[in-house]
Amino acid sequence: MDNKTNTATTSSSPPVALSAARAGAGVAAVFALIIAGFLIGNWIEMTFFFPRQEDRLLEMKQAVAADPADEQLTLQVRQMDQTLMQKRFRRLDFSKKGGYLLLGCVTVLLLSLKFAQYFEYRHPMPQPQPDQTAEQVRSAKRARFSVTVALLAAAVAWIVAIVWPLVQFEAPTLIETGPPTIEEVNANWATFRGPQGQGISPYTNIPIKWDAENGTNIAWETSLRGENGGPETLPGFNSPVIWENHIFFCGATRQQRQVYCFDLQTGQLRWARDVPMLAVIDEDWELMEDTGYAACTMATDGRRAYTIFPTGDIAAFDMEGNLVWNKNLGLPQSAYGYASSLAMYEDLVIIQFDQFEDDDGNPQSRMIALDGATGRMAWETPRPVRDSWSSPVVVKTADQFQLITCAEPSVIAYNPADGQMIWSAAELMGDMAPSPVIAGNKAYFIEVYNRIVAVKTDSTGKLTEEAFETIAEDDLPDITSPITDGKLLWMITTEGIVSCWDLTPESVSDPSERMLYDHEFEKESFYASPVLAGSKLYLLGNKGLMHILDTGREYKEQTQGKIDDMCYASPAVVDGTIVIRGINNLWCIKANP
Amino acid sequence: MAEQKTSLDRRRFFGQGLWGACFAGIGTAAGFLLGKTKKPETLWQIDPSKCIACGNCATYCVLEHSAVKCVQAYAICGYCDFCPGYLEPGARLSTGAENELCPTGAIERNFIEDPYYEYNIIEDKCIACGKCVKACEAFGNGSLFLQVRHDRCVNCNECAIAAACPADAFVRVPVEHPYLLKGVKDHA
Numbered sequence: 001m002d003n004k005t006n007t008a009t010t011s012s013s014p015p016v017a018l019s020a021a022r023a024g025a026g027v028a029a030v031f032a033l034i035i036a037g038f039l040i041g042n043w044i045e046m047t048f049f050f051p052r053q054e055d056r057l058l059e060m061k062q063a064v065a066a067d068p069a070d071e072q073l074t075l076q077v078r079q080m081d082q083t084l085m086q087k088r089f090r091r092l093d094f095s096k097k098g099g100y101l102l103l104g105c106v107t108v109l110l111l112s113l114k115f116a117q118y119f120e121y122r123h124p125m126p127q128p129q130p131d132q133t134a135e136q137v138r139s140a141k142r143a144r145f146s147v148t149v150a151l152l153a154a155a156v157a158w159i160v161a162i163v164w165p166l167v168q169f170e171a172p173t174l175i176e177t178g179p180p181t182i183e184e185v186n187a188n189w190a191t192f193r194g195p196q197g198q199g200i201s202p203y204t205n206i207p208i209k210w211d212a213e214n215g216t217n218i219a220w221e222t223s224l225r226g227e228n229g230g231p232e233t234l235p236g237f238n239s240p241v242i243w244e245n246h247i248f249f250c251g252a253t254r255q256q257r258q259v260y261c262f263d264l265q266t267g268q269l270r271w272a273r274d275v276p277m278l279a280v281i282d283e284d285w286e287l288m289e290d291t292g293y294a295a296c297t298m299a300t301d302g303r304r305a306y307t308i309f310p311t312g313d314i315a316a317f318d319m320e321g322n323l324v325w326n327k328n329l330g331l332p333q334s335a336y337g338y339a340s341s342l343a344m345y346e347d348l349v350i351i352q353f354d355q356f357e358d359d360d361g362n363p364q365s366r367m368i369a370l371d372g373a374t375g376r377m378a379w380e381t382p383r384p385v386r387d388s389w390s391s392p393v394v395v396k397t398a399d400q401f402q403l404i405t406c407a408e409p410s411v412i413a414y415n416p417a418d419g420q421m422i423w424s425a426a427e428l429m430g431d432m433a434p435s436p437v438i439a440g441n442k443a444y445f446i447e448v449y450n451r452i453v454a455v456k457t458d459s460t461g462k463l464t465e466e467a468f469e470t471i472a473e474d475d476l477p478d479i480t481s482p483i484t485d486g487k488l489l490w491m492i493t494t495e496g497i498v499s500c501w502d503l504t505p506e507s508v509s510d511p512s513e514r515m516l517y518d519h520e521f522e523k524e525s526f527y528a529s530p531v532l533a534g535s536k537l538y539l540l541g542n543k544g545l546m547h548i549l550d551t552g553r554e555y556k557e558q559t560q561g562k563i564d565d566m567c568y569a570s571p572a573v574v575d576g577t578i579v580i581r582g583i584n585n586l587w588c589i590k591a592n593p
Numbered sequence: 594m595a596e597q598k599t600s601l602d603r604r605r606f607f608g609q610g611l612w613g614a615c616f617a618g619i620g621t622a623a624g625f626l627l628g629k630t631k632k633p634e635t636l637w638q639i640d641p642s643k644c645i646a647c648g649n650c651a652t653y654c655v656l657e658h659s660a661v662k663c664v665q666a667y668a669i670c671g672y673c674d675f676c677p678g679y680l681e682p683g684a685r686l687s688t689g690a691e692n693e694l695c696p697t698g699a700i701e702r703n704f705i706e707d708p709y710y711e712y713n714i715i716e717d718k719c720i721a722c723g724k725c726v727k728a729c730e731a732f733g734n735g736s737l738f739l740q741v742r743h744d745r746c747v748n749c750n751e752c753a754i755a756a757a758c759p760a761d762a763f764v765r766v767p768v769e770h771p772y773l774l775k776g777v778k779d780h781a
């Protein structure tokens with residue numbers, strides 16, 4: 001109040017200017033406060049309430065999706081969507097304009113205050129000294145209070161500094177868990193022919209005897225034909241793959257494609273899902289009956305299960321059956337219908353997408369790797385080969401992983417991480433269906449109706465015909481893949497001739513010198529590829545009879561396992577368990593179930 | 594008089610210092626805005642091959658209306674009738690709000706010729722939530738992707754979205770190639 005009198009009496013500033021400055025400051029302050037209030041309200045609304053309304057809208061959308069006939073709800077969704085959209089943009093617009101307005105008001109306020117201060121400034125006048133003692137007591141109190149507050153603040157800061165590193169904040173989730181380890185892959189049967197696509201199980205506790213007639217060692221059987229409480233599944237020659245408690249396979253007709261997940265312990269169907277068809281097929285598109293609409297075996301990495309169909313439709317489902325992604329790679333041009341199974345390398349899904357040449361004779365085949373989590377293309381490499389039915393294998397050679405493929409006319413090894421060719425060898429002829437196997441530093445390929453050849457996996461670049469070492473020329477399968485324990489190699493033909501070949505001699509003058517035995521199973525056909533577990537070789541005939549042979553150098557059928565079903569798919573083998581997909585049933589065989 | 598003017602007491606010193614700081618702040622802001630007219634050497638951009646469309650771009654940008662927008666790569670787009678980026682999965686083929694995936698109606702569908710439709714992004718409406726990007730990547734050709742739009746981005750020293758990006762998708766690009774476009778070999 002003193003100030004006012006002094007200013008009025010001693011300052012030469014015009015009182016009108018002072019009042020105007022003060023009034024300006026007041027108005028600007030009030031406006032700034034109001035705008036700030038609205039902005040805060042706007043922020044609270046958008047941060048806390050708006051997301052809830054959005055969630056509500058999403059729920060309503062889901063309800064409409066579940067019941068599209070509900071017109072009233074549909075109308076409500078549309079109204080709410082429009083309201084929320086308008087609200088969002090109104091509020092965004094307001095916060096932008098409000099921000100500028102607030103800045104303007106604050107600037108006016110500061111300028112007005114500065115002017116007001118300038119106009120009301122008065123020169124200091126000597127004043128009577130107030131009581132010094134009272135002032136000293138007050139300032140001592142203030143000092144003590146300030147020191148206490150500062151100490152308290154320091155203590156809080158100190159505690160926060162100590163506790164902060166101990167608090168576990170939720171880390172931002174990347175996509176999800178990374179690829180499975182080699183140990184996890186080996187413990188499961190994640191792709192066609194199990195670990196590394198070689199048909200070899202690391203387990204030695206696999207049953208060697210079963211009989212469906214009296215139930216010996218049959219843990220369960222589930223009808224795939226809709227009988228006895230089992231589901232009705234679509235047909236398919238693809239083999240089951242297993243990850244922990246999940247068994248996956250697929251089925252399809254021309255019109256429909258499905259993926260199935262069964263429980264390994266109970267045999268119950270966990271889920272069945274339709275795979276959307278993105279391919280456009282015309283009326284004259286057809287496949288050979290022997291190939292069918294679901295010949296390609298699925299693959300899994302324990303995070304998702306992947307499936308591909310002869311229409312070029314590929315899809316990923318999570319372990320709970322939610323469709324994660326699906327794509328179409330184009331309708332593959334294949335003489336009998338596309339049939340290559342999927343391979344996996346870490347989190348890449350690998351596709352041998354072989355096709356015959358286009359009308360101008362240009363190759364259309366390619367190797368494709370898709371990221372398992374997103375379906376995004378990781379790499380793609382054109383292949384100078386024709387349509388094939390063989391499945392790619394990812395194997396560990398001496399110093400690296402190689403993706404080994406077999407087609408006419410070339411066998412090619414790639415780096416599975418980037419699709420770069422490591423080595424290739426031509427010229428092989430024929431319709432390639434059996435998959436490659438490896439033993440030591442050699443990969444073995446069947447040139448149908450002609451021979452089985454070996455190529456060194458430590459090669460690089462393009463190899464000539466001399467790179468092929470002929471191992472055998474007789475008893476060659478045209479569908480099933482061979483199997484080797486590193487020393488001996490077995491093959492089973494569709495007609496039922498099993499033969500065993502010695503790989504130990506470095507070279508022989510005549511390939512027939514490698515033959516140890518051959519034996520014919522009469523009146524049986526074989527479409528399933530052999531499996532090795534422990535010291536036993538498992539050969540599954542199409543009438544459901546499993547011949548279990550010793551893996552010695554002489555023929556010896558030790559035991560048999562019998563199921564009452566037609567079998568075309570290769571068995572899947574995990575800890576103590578064999579799973580067989582028959583035409584009618586899914587079978588689980590366990591020692592002393 | 595003259596003597597009193599030159600002797601600055603502590604209160605006046607702090608008072609005037611505060612005023613000085615306020616005006617300096619306004620001056621700095623103005624200078625900063627003016628400085629923006631000067632070309633920087635690098636800009637923030639999203640590498641679409643890394644982006645997982647997590648949704649952070651919508652919420653972490655220092656601008657309330659994110660500087661990130663969805664972009665359509667027409668060369669890759671299949672012009673699908675049922676566009677998974679435009680429609681909810683399993684939705685009916687109708688443009689009703691209940692079928693649209695985009696929460697802000699930022700995608701426009703135009704008929705081209707049977708059965709092809711063109712999808713355009715209305716940038717002013719796009720909030721960079723990435724829903725369409727994720728769906729197009731998973732179920733379509735992956736032609737929709739996110740990019741920092743440089744007419745909006747204030748090119749923060751430390752991009753707030755880059756710090757929050759779980760896929761390390763934010764990179765610095767030279768100002769001559771400000772966009773990382775999908776399916777186009779030479780960046781625009």
Ligand code: SF4
Pocket residue numbers: 662663694695696697698699700714718719720721722723724725726
């Ligand atoms: S869905 Fe999200 S990212 Fe896509 S256009 Fe709409 S607002 Fe933009």
Ligand code: SF4
Pocket residue numbers: 637653654655656659660661741745746747748749750751752753754755
């Ligand atoms: S640099 Fe700043 S304005 Fe640009 S996108 Fe990042 S946070 Fe947003």
Ligand code: SF4
Pocket residue numbers: 639643644645646647648649650723739754757758759760761762763
């Ligand atoms: S924060 Fe990163 S991953 Fe998420 S949408 Fe933005 S760029 Fe993509």
